[in-house]
Amino acid sequence: MAGRTLYEKLWDDHVVRDNEDGTSLLYIDRQLVHEVTSPQAFEGLRLAGRQPWRTDANLAVADHNVPTTDRRGGIADPVSRLQVDTLDDNCRTYGITEFGMNDPRQGIVHVIGPEQGATLPGMTIVCGDSHTSTQGAMGAMAFGIGTSEVEHALATQTLVQQKSKTMLISVDGEPGPGVTAKDIILHIIGTIGTAGGTGYAIEYGGSAVRNLSMEGRMTICNMSIEAGARCGMIAVDDTTIDYIANRPFAPTGEQWEQAVAYWKTLHSDPDAAFDRVVHIDAATIQPQVSWGTSPEMVVPIHGSVPNPFKETDEARRTAYARALEYMGLEPETPMTDIWLDKIFIGSCTNARISDLREAARVVEGRRIADNIKLAMVVPGSGLVKKQAEDEGLDRVFKEAGFEWREAGCSMCLGMNPDQLSPGERCASTSNRNFEGRQGQGGRTHLVSPAMAAAAAVAGHFVDVREF
Amino acid sequence: MEPFRQHKGIVAPLERANVDTDAIIPKQFLKSIKRTGFGDNLFDEMRYLDHGEPGQDCSQRPKNPDFVLNREPYCNATVLLAGRNFGCGSSREHAPWALKDFGFRVLIAPSFADIFYNNCFKNGLLPVVLPEETVERLFRAVEAEPGYQLAVDLPAQTVTTPSGEVLAFDIDGFRKHMLEQGLDEIGLTLQHADAIRAYEERRRREAPWLFRA
The missing domain is CATH 3.20.19.10 (Aconitase, domain 4)
Incomplete structure (x- = not known):
C-alpha cells in the first residue's frame, strides 16, 4: 500500500461513514466555542428541540468582544455584553465547560486550546473561526467552520466533509538571525498567494519548521487560512509531545503512554504523495512587512512599496493601485520610510509567551518614539499574561511606554473598543491587513513581534537585525 | 432552508x-x-x-x-x-x-x-x-x-x-442535492446516529484519552 500523508491518516481515523456522493461523515473530537459565531447555532438547537451530542467534547470562551482594560465593571457596550452573556447562558444550559471572562484561564480560543492540552495530536478540531488552523501545529486536523456547521457539530459530533487535496510546504535550511515563524509564513503567503492553498490541506515540513518551537509552529499554521487553506498541520515529534506533557486536559498515566505511541505515527510516510509540493529555502527569507490590504502584499524590510504601473497583469495593477490609495502610500517608498501611529502586539498569531519575550528583548531599556500614539501588548491568555508578569516582561513593556492589557482578540479585529481611527497606521502582529479590519479607515502592516517592537521604538519600520 | x-x-x-x-x-x-x-x-x-x-x-x-x-x-x-x-x-x-x-x-x-x-x-x-x-x-x-x-x-x-x-x-452532487431540496443537514446526519455511536464505541477502545470528561 502506498504511504499516506498526515492529512490522510487523520482523515481515515475519523471517517464515520462514506456517503455515496463522495463526501464523508467525519467525527469531531473537539469543538471550541466562542461568543460571536455560536449564539445562532445554540438557537438552532433550541428551535429544533435538539441537545448537544457530547457536551464534554466542547470547550467555550469569550474572546472577541471582551475589553482588554479593567474588567471589574463588566462590558460597557450593551450589544457586546449581550453576546457574552448569551454564551454564558448557553454553556450553563447545556453543561458546556466555559472559561468565563474573569477566569485566569480565559484567552483567545486558539491560544487556550493548546495551552490547556484540550487540543491534542490526532484530533479533529473545529471552531466557528477561521484561525482554528493554528491548532494543526499539534499534528491535528483543525479547521474553521461557519455557524451552521457549529450547530451540526454540536448536534451530531460530526461534519459532512469533502476530502481536500494535499500540499506539502517544505522550508529547509537555516533562517537568518531575526527571522521568525511570522516572517516564514508571510513569505510563504507572498510566494503562493492568498488563494494558493484554496482546496488544499497544507502540511508544513522541512528542517526550518521542525526546528521551530510549538509556539512558532502555531504561528505558521495560524495563517494557513490567509493562504486560502482551511487547515495547516505539522507532524508530531518530540517537541510536540514535550509541549503537551502535564497540561491540564492532557492524558495521564497509562493513557499518556498509549496516546504517545499513537501520536508518534502522526507524520506523512516517506513514500506519501502530495498533490502539490512547494520548496522554500529558509536562508533566503528576510524579516517581512506587508504594504497592502491583502496578506500576500508583503515585501522584505529592505524592499519598497511596489509600483502598480510596472505590473503587467491588469487585475493586479488595479488591486495594487487600490491598495496603495487605501494605505495612503506612494509607489516605491522604502518600507523603512513608513512612519507609524500605533503598535499592536497580540492576536492568535503572535500573543504567546515566546512572542512577548521576543518583543520585550527588543524594547528593554528603550522608549517608544514620540510619534507613536499608542503601543499595546495584549497577551493571548490570562496564563500567558501571568507568566509574562512572573518574568517581569510587563515591567519592560510599561517602562518602554507600552500599555499592558488583559487577554483577548482585541485590535486584531476591533470588535471591542481597541480600534484604529480612520487614517491611522499600525504595525500589527496579527494576521489580516484587510481594509477596515482594525477599524474603519485604519491601515494595517503585518509584522513579527520583534519587528513591531523595533518599529515602536524607531517610530517607523526598521530592520530588527540592525537594531 | x-x-x-x-x-x-x-x-x-x-x-x-x-x-x-x-x-x-x-x-x-x-x-x-x-x-x-x-x-x-x-x-x-x-x-x-x-x-x-x-x-x-x-x-x-x-x-x-x-x-x-x-x-x-x-x-x-x-x-x-x-x-x-x-x-x-x-x-x-x-x-x-x-x-x-x-x-x-x-x-x-x-x-x-x-x-x-x-x-x-x-x-x-x-x-x-x-x-x-x-x-x-x-x-x-x-x-x-x-x-x-x-x-x-x-x-x-x-x-x-x-x-x-x-x-x-x-x-458537487451532495451540495447540489441539499440545495435543490432545501434539506436539513443535521436531520439527515442524525439518520446515521447508530453509525456515529458505533464509531464512538470503537474509538473509545482505541483512543480512550479522547473521551476524558
Whole structure:
C-alpha cells in the first residue's frame, strides 16, 4: 500500500461513514466555542428541540468582544455584553465547560486550546473561526467552520466533509538571525498567494519548521487560512509531545503512554504523495512587512512599496493601485520610510509567551518614539499574561511606554473598543491587513513581534537585525 | 432552508478580486445574536459614507453614490458578479446571511474561498464558479447593458445569458442535492446516529484519552 500523508491518516481515523456522493461523515473530537459565531447555532438547537451530542467534547470562551482594560465593571457596550452573556447562558444550559471572562484561564480560543492540552495530536478540531488552523501545529486536523456547521457539530459530533487535496510546504535550511515563524509564513503567503492553498490541506515540513518551537509552529499554521487553506498541520515529534506533557486536559498515566505511541505515527510516510509540493529555502527569507490590504502584499524590510504601473497583469495593477490609495502610500517608498501611529502586539498569531519575550528583548531599556500614539501588548491568555508578569516582561513593556492589557482578540479585529481611527497606521502582529479590519479607515502592516517592537521604538519600520 | 432550483435576476457587478468577509459584513455587526437583519449593512463601508453601527436606521444614512448597490437597477439585483477568491478571510456565516438578506440568490465568480463557499450552501445561496475569461466577458456585458439579467438553473447546472448563450458550471452532487431540496443537514446526519455511536464505541477502545470528561 502506498504511504499516506498526515492529512490522510487523520482523515481515515475519523471517517464515520462514506456517503455515496463522495463526501464523508467525519467525527469531531473537539469543538471550541466562542461568543460571536455560536449564539445562532445554540438557537438552532433550541428551535429544533435538539441537545448537544457530547457536551464534554466542547470547550467555550469569550474572546472577541471582551475589553482588554479593567474588567471589574463588566462590558460597557450593551450589544457586546449581550453576546457574552448569551454564551454564558448557553454553556450553563447545556453543561458546556466555559472559561468565563474573569477566569485566569480565559484567552483567545486558539491560544487556550493548546495551552490547556484540550487540543491534542490526532484530533479533529473545529471552531466557528477561521484561525482554528493554528491548532494543526499539534499534528491535528483543525479547521474553521461557519455557524451552521457549529450547530451540526454540536448536534451530531460530526461534519459532512469533502476530502481536500494535499500540499506539502517544505522550508529547509537555516533562517537568518531575526527571522521568525511570522516572517516564514508571510513569505510563504507572498510566494503562493492568498488563494494558493484554496482546496488544499497544507502540511508544513522541512528542517526550518521542525526546528521551530510549538509556539512558532502555531504561528505558521495560524495563517494557513490567509493562504486560502482551511487547515495547516505539522507532524508530531518530540517537541510536540514535550509541549503537551502535564497540561491540564492532557492524558495521564497509562493513557499518556498509549496516546504517545499513537501520536508518534502522526507524520506523512516517506513514500506519501502530495498533490502539490512547494520548496522554500529558509536562508533566503528576510524579516517581512506587508504594504497592502491583502496578506500576500508583503515585501522584505529592505524592499519598497511596489509600483502598480510596472505590473503587467491588469487585475493586479488595479488591486495594487487600490491598495496603495487605501494605505495612503506612494509607489516605491522604502518600507523603512513608513512612519507609524500605533503598535499592536497580540492576536492568535503572535500573543504567546515566546512572542512577548521576543518583543520585550527588543524594547528593554528603550522608549517608544514620540510619534507613536499608542503601543499595546495584549497577551493571548490570562496564563500567558501571568507568566509574562512572573518574568517581569510587563515591567519592560510599561517602562518602554507600552500599555499592558488583559487577554483577548482585541485590535486584531476591533470588535471591542481597541480600534484604529480612520487614517491611522499600525504595525500589527496579527494576521489580516484587510481594509477596515482594525477599524474603519485604519491601515494595517503585518509584522513579527520583534519587528513591531523595533518599529515602536524607531517610530517607523526598521530592520530588527540592525537594531 | 429555502430550496433553490431556478432563478433569474438582475446582475450587479463588483469587479474586485479578494473581496473578504470583513468587507462583506464588518465586525461591529457580528455582535448580533440573530441570523437575520444583516442586509442593510451588507458591504457597509463601501455602501455608506458614514461609520456604521448596529441598530442604526440605515435609510437615514448618507449613501456612497458610486457604489453599485446604491444605483438603479442594481439595488434590485439578485445575482452578484465578482472577482476571484470572493469571500476570503474570516469564517463568519454572517457574510452569506447578509448577502441573502439583501436579496441575492446567486453569486458568480472565477473562484471562492473554501469556508465562505461552504457557508453559502447552508443558506440557500448558490455560488457559481465560471472561468475567469467568462466572468470577464459577463462584466463587459453587464457594463454595456444596465439591468442585464442571467437565468440560473441548478438541476441543469447552467447559466443562460439574455442572448441565449448557455454556460455550464460544476457543482458537487451532495451540495447540489441539499440545495435543490432545501434539506436539513443535521436531520439527515442524525439518520446515521447508530453509525456515529458505533464509531464512538470503537474509538473509545482505541483512543480512550479522547473521551476524558
